[in-house]
Amino acid sequence: MVDNKQQKDWGTSYGEMVWKEFAKSKFTLCWLGFIILLFLLAIFAPFLANDKPFVIRIDGQLHWPIFKALTASDYSILLAAIVALTQFVLVLHNRKSVDPSIRAGVLWRQITISVFIVLVGIILLFVFIPRRLDATDYKSMVASGKATGAVFAPVPYGFGRTDLKVREQPPNRQHWLGTDDVGSDVLCRLIHGSRISLSVGFVAVGISSIIGIIIGAILGYSGGKTDFIGMRFVEIMMAVPVFFLIITIVAFFPRSLFNIMLIIGLTTWTDDARFVRAEFFKLRRQDFVQAAVSLGLPLRSILFRHMLPNAIAPVLVNASFGIAGAIFIEAALSFLGFGVAPPTPSWGQVLSLGVSTTGRFLWWLTLFPGLAIFFTVLAYNLVGETLRDAIDPRLRESV
Amino acid sequence: MIPTLLGITIVVFAISRMAPGDPVSLAMGPVGMMDAQRAADVRAARMKLYGLDKPVYVQYAIWLGRVVRLDFADSIKHHRPVIDLIKERLPVTLTLNLISFVIIYAVSIPMGILSAVGRKKFLDRAGSVALLMLWSLPSMWVGQMLIGYLCGPPLNWFSPAGLSSNDADQLPFFQWLADRLWHLVLPVFCLTYAGLAYLTKQVRAGMLDNLRADYVRTARAKGLSNWAVIFHHAFRNSVIPIITILATLLPAMFGGSVIIERIFSVSGMGLLAFEAVTTRDYNVVMGVATIAGVLNLFGLLMADIAYAMVDPRISFESAA
Numbered sequence: 247m248v249d250n251k252q253q254k255d256w257g258t259s260y261g262e263m264v265w266k267e268f269a270k271s272k273f274t275l276c277w278l279g280f281i282i283l284l285f286l287l288a289i290f291a292p293f294l295a296n297d298k299p300f301v302i303r304i305d306g307q308l309h310w311p312i313f314k315a316l317t318a319s320d321y322s323i324l325l326a327a328i329v330a331l332t333q334f335v336l337v338l339h340n341r342k343s344v345d346p347s348i349r350a351g352v353l354w355r356q357i358t359i360s361v362f363i364v365l366v367g368i369i370l371l372f373v374f375i376p377r378r379l380d381a382t383d384y385k386s387m388v389a390s391g392k393a394t395g396a397v398f399a400p401v402p403y404g405f406g407r408t409d410l411k412v413r414e415q416p417p418n419r420q421h422w423l424g425t426d427d428v429g430s431d432v433l434c435r436l437i438h439g440s441r442i443s444l445s446v447g448f449v450a451v452g453i454s455s456i457i458g459i460i461i462g463a464i465l466g467y468s469g470g471k472t473d474f475i476g477m478r479f480v481e482i483m484m485a486v487p488v489f490f491l492i493i494t495i496v497a498f499f500p501r502s503l504f505n506i507m508l509i510i511g512l513t514t515w516t517d518d519a520r521f522v523r524a525e526f527f528k529l530r531r532q533d534f535v536q537a538a539v540s541l542g543l544p545l546r547s548i549l550f551r552h553m554l555p556n557a558i559a560p561v562l563v564n565a566s567f568g569i570a571g572a573i574f575i576e577a578a579l580s581f582l583g584f585g586v587a588p589p590t591p592s593w594g595q596v597l598s599l600g601v602s603t604t605g606r607f608l609w610w611l612t613l614f615p616g617l618a619i620f621f622t623v624l625a626y627n628l629v630g631e632t633l634r635d636a637i638d639p640r641l642r643e644s645v
Numbered sequence: 646m647i648p649t650l651l652g653i654t655i656v657v658f659a660i661s662r663m664a665p666g667d668p669v670s671l672a673m674g675p676v677g678m679m680d681a682q683r684a685a686d687v688r689a690a691r692m693k694l695y696g697l698d699k700p701v702y703v704q705y706a707i708w709l710g711r712v713v714r715l716d717f718a719d720s721i722k723h724h725r726p727v728i729d730l731i732k733e734r735l736p737v738t739l740t741l742n743l744i745s746f747v748i749i750y751a752v753s754i755p756m757g758i759l760s761a762v763g764r765k766k767f768l769d770r771a772g773s774v775a776l777l778m779l780w781s782l783p784s785m786w787v788g789q790m791l792i793g794y795l796c797g798p799p800l801n802w803f804s805p806a807g808l809s810s811n812d813a814d815q816l817p818f819f820q821w822l823a824d825r826l827w828h829l830v831l832p833v834f835c836l837t838y839a840g841l842a843y844l845t846k847q848v849r850a851g852m853l854d855n856l857r858a859d860y861v862r863t864a865r866a867k868g869l870s871n872w873a874v875i876f877h878h879a880f881r882n883s884v885i886p887i888i889t890i891l892a893t894l895l896p897a898m899f900g901g902s903v904i905i906e907r908i909f910s911v912s913g914m915g916l917l918a919f920e921a922v923t924t925r926d927y928n929v930v931m932g933v934a935t936i937a938g939v940l941n942l943f944g945l946l947m948a949d950i951a952y953a954m955v956d957p958r959i960s961f962e963s964a965a
Contacts, residue, residue: 478649479652481649481945484945485649485653486656487938487941490937491934493918494930497922498660498663498925577785578785581785582903582907597786600789607792613790616786616790620781620783623781624778627781628774631777
């Protein structure tokens with residue numbers, strides 16, 4: 247182990263510098279907390295809103311219906327969350343105990359292992375957990391006295407349950423945020439909808455960043471004819487109205503969450519490509535790149551090992567805005583009826599129910615999902631903006 | 646320019662042809678009612694009628710040849726030339742977007758300058774968070790809330806749908822104009838606020854960069870008036886990013902108008918596109934996408950030209 251004295255010699259890394267600058271704004275930290283809260287909400291959605299009780303006593307026997315009713319994807323999300331948390335703790339630990347010169351290598355190994363664990367775990371979960379449909383109405387069992395000692399989730403409704411007796415009810419004791427056109431609980435749908443929004447945001451931006459980085463890196467590094475032709479292609483992608491393109495593709499292809507993520511990712515990479523290209527243009531002539539070239543390193547290594555770390559900052563900032571944008575696009579798609587197929591809940595879909603088929607304005611179906619979208623988008627935009635200010639050294643020097 | 650145009654047409658054409666399902670089967674519906682042979686015959690005849698029986702590249706060449714002459718063939722749903730539909734709808738969208746553009750630029754430039762000059766004051770701090778909030782507001786939510794609260798029974802200030810009252814045609818000119826403008830208020834507001842917030846932030850950032858520069862200090866040291874320093878020195882140099890944003894706002898405007906036009910039932914290009922997409926009306930989809938793409942490209946070109954006019958250092962001949 248390393249003692250404290252040596253640790254000081256390592257100095258502050260770029261990441262620590264940025265984080266220190268970032269943490270200066272307490273206001274933004276609050277919003278970062280809000281994002282973390284949203285993630286917890288998404289991860290533990292089935293435990294917060296579910297019509298199955300955690301535990302119930304039927305005929306003197308204890309049952310655990312909620313854990314039996316969770317699907318393989320629910321367990322996969324939990325697994326991924328646990329591994330991600332471990333990885334985060336490991337990163338913090340690395341900072342204290344691993345020498346900076348080998349830190350990147352260690353980090354990559356850890357990430358590889360984590361991804362491996364998650365992938366294997368997900369496959370195993372999907373193989374071994376059967377699809378179950380637990381249609382038992384535990385609530386009526388409790389009401390009729392057949393079962394006792396039931397502990398329900400804070401929002402005791404399933405997102406797919408319909409109950410036409412209580413359709414289009416404004417907020418009340420039973421349904422804190424009211425019910426929608428088929429009698430589903432709005433709060434429950436919003437809690438489960440956070441999963442869609444967050445996953446669309448992350449996966450879509452992941453896809454678009456990767457495409458943008460690769461294209462931008464190749465264009466910026468090679469320059470000349472490749473660059474000219476490539477930039478015309480980027481220009482084409484910029485000139486085609488993106489939202490319209492997305493609507494067209496989504497309407498023509500089967501509606502699934504993955505398709506929506508993929509399409510948003512495939513259509514929004516132009517900004518990333520332009521940023522990375524501009525950075526690579528500048529880096530190309532620098533000595534360390536020339537050294538890497540003359541050492542005979544493969545192109546992949548030059549581009550992504552040596553140059554990319556120096557050009558990643560604008561991509562990171564753009565990613566935060568990109569997540570906000572992707573969440574907005576997903577909500578807009580669902581609002582127009584091109585989103586994930588019901589009964590899968592999504593914020594935009596709930597919002598679209600705000601004007602009923604008879605033209606009545608249902609304020610609780612408009613206000614609450616709208617607020618959810620608004621606060622999430624705002625949080626990501628605020629974080630992105632603060633991150634940009636933290637990364638931009640021009641602003642750091644002055645003031 | 647020309648290759649980019651060609652590229653747009655290829656993208657548009659490819660997407661509409663990659664899609665599973667074709668308009669003929671959609672129009673015919675389930676085949677169960679007819680016997681198989683007859684259904685196949687009808688299908689083949691229809692395919693031939695719309696030219697869908699030829700190879701894809703031939704279809705593209707034929708389509709491109711027509712597009713050059715602004716002939717987008719007939720709408721499969723409306724049985725009318727697509728170009729006529731677009732001619733009806735385009736002015737509506739252009740009116741909406743042009744008004745929004747003028748408002749965005751007219752309001753956000755002075756606002757951005759003001760907030761940059763008054764930096765560090767409370768008003769500016771609160772202002773920049775407020776701008777970010779404005780930028781993050783989802784337009785479909787704002788639109789629906791506005792309709793719900795301002796067009797509903799208690800207030801009844803605006804009408805929730807369309808761009809004119811039912812009897813608008815019989816009104817005298819000025820009343821007609823007032824009626825028109827009144828109906829435009831809400832859609833234009835929804836189209837404007839996000840771009841307004843975004844541009845104001847950009848103007849502010851650009852002004853701050855320049856106000857901090859050495860030449861501004863020199864100008865102040867020379868004893869120039871505050872006004873001259875701000876407008877003749879700093880602002881002149883902040884104009885370039887403002888023009889660049891024009892290029893990014895344009896495509897966003899068209900996308901935004903799909904949502905806005907749908908919420909407010911404004912029959913513009915966005916709603917036309919939306920309806921065409923839901924009914925798989927290929928020709929309309931392709932027509933609208935091409936026209937929108939070309940308009941955007943035109944906007945980008947204008948931005949480039951304005952760029953060169955404002956900044957003498959930029960010239961297109963010496964581009965590497």
